[in-house]
Amino acid sequence: MTAAPRDKFSYKVELHIHLDGAIRSETILDISNGDKDAVSRIAYEFCEDCSRSGIRYVEVRYNPHLLSNTLDKPDFARERGDFSPRDVVATVCDALEKGGRDFNLTVNSILCCMTHRPEWSAEIVSLCREFQHRGVVAIDSAGQDFEPGKDPLLCRHKKAFKEAYDHGIHRTVHAGENGPYEGVQEALDHMYAERIGHGYHVTDSPALYSRCKKERVHFEICPISSIITGACPVDIMKHPLIGFANDGVNFSLNTDDPIILDNDLAGDYVLAGKMGLSDEQIIKSIFNAARASFATEEQKKNLLADLAEVYGDY
Template sequence: MNNIDIIRDLPKLDLHCHLSGSIRPETILEIARLEGIPHHTDDLEEFKGYVQAPSECKSLKEYLQRFELTLSVMQKKEYLQRIAYELIEDVSKQNIYYLEIRFAPFFHLDGGLTFDGAVEAVLAGMEEGRRDFGVISNLILILMRHHSPQKSLEAVKQGKKFLNKGVVAIDLAGNEHDFPPQLHREAFELAREYGFHRTVHAGETGIPENIITAVKELHAERIGHGVHAYRNQEVYDFVKEKGIPLELCLTSNIQTKAIESYSAHPIKRYLEDGIVVTANTDNMTVSNTDLIQEYEKLVTEIGFSLEDLRRVILNGLEASFASEEDKDHLRRLFNEKFEIHFSK
């Protein structure tokens, strides 16, 4: 068995996967037709160009434009449930055994859904997917930087009823330059009091200092991306010494211009220096990728060994927000499968 076959066979997990960026293009097109949503073309291959970002985006803005149509088809309960279910089915084919899905409930209320209805729909699709495909999944509720601090508090309060019933954490995402993390400190303090896990998008678009702020003031346990930690020695040392896991997303980091090329990506340097790195997809549809492709790029473009991949996978398992019961199950499962390829 060659390395590519081994990569496909390895047990995997994904801690940073946006629901709105990981919808099957054919599903987007079908719902757009049903709902009379303008969708440019009925030809699927041509349509993909409107929901998948090019490998060479001109800017982050161009990348984010791909979400406009996807969000428009995620405004009904049956569609959210279907999309979540299909995502679980898709990742099961990549040997992903654990998935953390994140979505912002307030983005899905334009069609009359309530906050509770949107969350319930996604959880129903996830539970159906676990039953049919055996993939364990948990949901992370995203708070948006450009929303008011009061709206973030509202999301935490409304989300409490779903805590440990499929919802495990909150996240902060959005415009990092104009809305610093501390604006939403109160919501994260309340979430911590309730028992939510916390992750924060930080250090993705060139402000590495946001990583320290996210950890110290928002009590972040993990950092979404954090790719720019190396640009500030104090931040780099902080991440390393505190053992803060980074949710790195190779392809999207290139597309959004966070990093100029695969060869320039710091993930291998981080791993070799003892920083807790994980490898994730971010947006499978928008980035036109999956976790198998991400692992293959780690090997072919960045020089990862199979042992490096194993370390990254185990980092992800220990950094996950899975229950201890699920972690124990996954440890046994992963170790059994690793023995096949790492027995020597």
């Protein structure tokens, strides 16, 4: 894909990118999953790749169980030397901290629950609490969109998100991507979501769309991903992002899974431009991302100051 000029949007912010969807292709060939050195390398290289793309602040998300080598093994059966979900989080935190220093960017992380594995969610909340001081800033729910009233697994996830809310852990939820708009409403009302991953189908409900505009709900929009996955029409001029931008909806632009989709953030900016978004609207989305980030107050203050120095006041 054609990338935007590197100096056009030279200071970027990304809120929706999956660590296991951003592994370098050569790294995939070199390593196997579920090993400390492999996970450390993936996370460290992620920082370098972000820096090369002009990303100065990023929140990367992943499910620690899927990167462990104890998948489906009960706690009591984990033998010495195994690489547990907790080990994964500690290793990723170490690598992101080093990568952030070495490549001059701020990296925080989000731990994902998986919709089809509700038995993991309690441990995810526990790990979020334990590693809050290491840059784990939020909990997410990823996988298939929930269908409220039809999904028997939803109640266990909602319990985890209530615990996250009670303990001051930020919340974002994949909703309204390929599933119905009711998933967005469920995320807001019963999972205490502060941000929505994707959320394109919110436009199917005028009342909910109006509510989200009024409440300044932040949508993590992934333009290229949304078309490739079939979440949005192939005709880019029918993409809900156009309405979001023109209606002043609170959104950011993101890549989602760049190694799988063969995109980068500059490419998503280019696609947004082809949809008719102006440079000013794209820059505003970068400021939106900074303000909606789960960064610490000090990180956010510094980030917004840096953005203002590069782009002016937005």
